Amino acid sequence: MMSRLISVGLLLLALNPDSKAQDTSSALCRQDELCTSVQRCEESDDSGRKGIAPRISRFCGVGRICCEKAQLESWDMHASNPQPTRPITAIQNKVSLFAEPPPNESCGLNMECVPRKLCRDNNVINDSGIKLINPRISTIPCSKSLYRCCAVDQQVEDSQSPYVEKEASFKYKNCGYSNPQGLIPDNDKFNYTEDVSIFGQFPWMVGIFTGRQDFLCGGTLIHPSLVITSSHNLIxxxxxxxxxxxxxxxxxxxxxxxxxxxxxxxxxxMHPEFDPESLFNDIAILLLEEPINLGPHIQPLCLPPPESPQVINQLLEATCYATGWGAKEADSDKLEHVLKRINLPLVEHDECQAKLRNTRLEARFRLRPSFLCAGGVEGKDTCKGDGGSPLFCTMPGQTDRYQLVGIVSWGVECAVEDIPAVYANVPYLRNWIDAKIKGLGIAIQAT
Known part of the structure; x- marks a missing residue:
């Protein structure tokens, strides 16, 4: 009889979603949550995704779920002054396709544009000791990056490439070191745009593909056996x-x-509290079947210290980049097949939240601590296809050494002034990362 009365009471509360009295404490909920009706939790949502399913699906009674206290309090505070609503479109899940490049071209009599690695080093020493450029190498530029115009008799097989010996002699120093000038030794005449990286410049970048070799998302090498990426791409x-x-x-x-x-x-x-609707805690670790062999073009990125006011202040003063193969325009579904490099400033949490509230996310949007922001600069941003890719910043007192700060997660627009993009907050999630890596029996080299 008593259990029946309790069930009836819970049902009556569920039928009265506007009553604060229905918000109760429960042993089934966390300390920052209250037990309330499903409808009230959905209506009070302030994650920016109107009409989504409850973010936390732990039930605490019939028709009742655990819901954040701060969300409910914010809803009640604004109930007397409702904001105009606008349609909310889906958060951009940054995945797309790419097109094939043009075919190779001829560049003169008995001359062909070939990959640089398949052309000899082109330098000879004459009897007088003066170094000369081999006259059989044309100065005509090729239209494709990483190609050079090479005489037919200067071409070599892969096994004879001068890069084979250079890779074999590589010695690893530590995480986070970039190759500021890239890994092309000769004078590169190719006309790169400002937002394109040089080959090998950021050696921690990883592409994640499906078994059919379709590009899925970006990732970051943090250890020869570990890649960090976004959870939303792996669902x-x-x-x-x-x-x-x-x-x-x-x-x-x-x-x-x-x-x-x-x-x-x-x-x-995947993070156990990753929410596929709101994208909270949008991080995942991939354990590789076999370790990657490190080389000049493949090296891990450093992890940042756990979040603290000092760490945040240092990051706000650092030089930061995002890399990825995503589209440059919000309305494009075409990947940039050459790795992008975008210089982006970090945006302080409260400032980012204020800017996002001026978008279709509206005035009650709350930026959760598992997110951080960067960008808001016209014409420069991560976009579709960049999901899972790294946002990294210089380490204190260093110019060419970097640490992982964010993981591309979602955005309202792409490359629009005063609308930053949102990234998984790696310093905030560092303790979870450490616990999972320790559980795998893997040690990360100290920085």
């Missing part, structure tokens, strides 16, 4: 459907001086 994937490729640069080419390496995935570790 419908398993270890049997994914391949991680390190050392890639041009997705349409196999002609980079150093070859990329592909690895199958042994384990996918």
């Amino acid at each position: 419908n994937e398993t270890v049997d459907t994914l391949v991680a490729r390190a050392g890639d640069w041009d997705l349409n080419s196999l002609n980079e001086p150093y070859t990329h390496q592909g690895r199958r995935i042994k384990e996918i570790i």
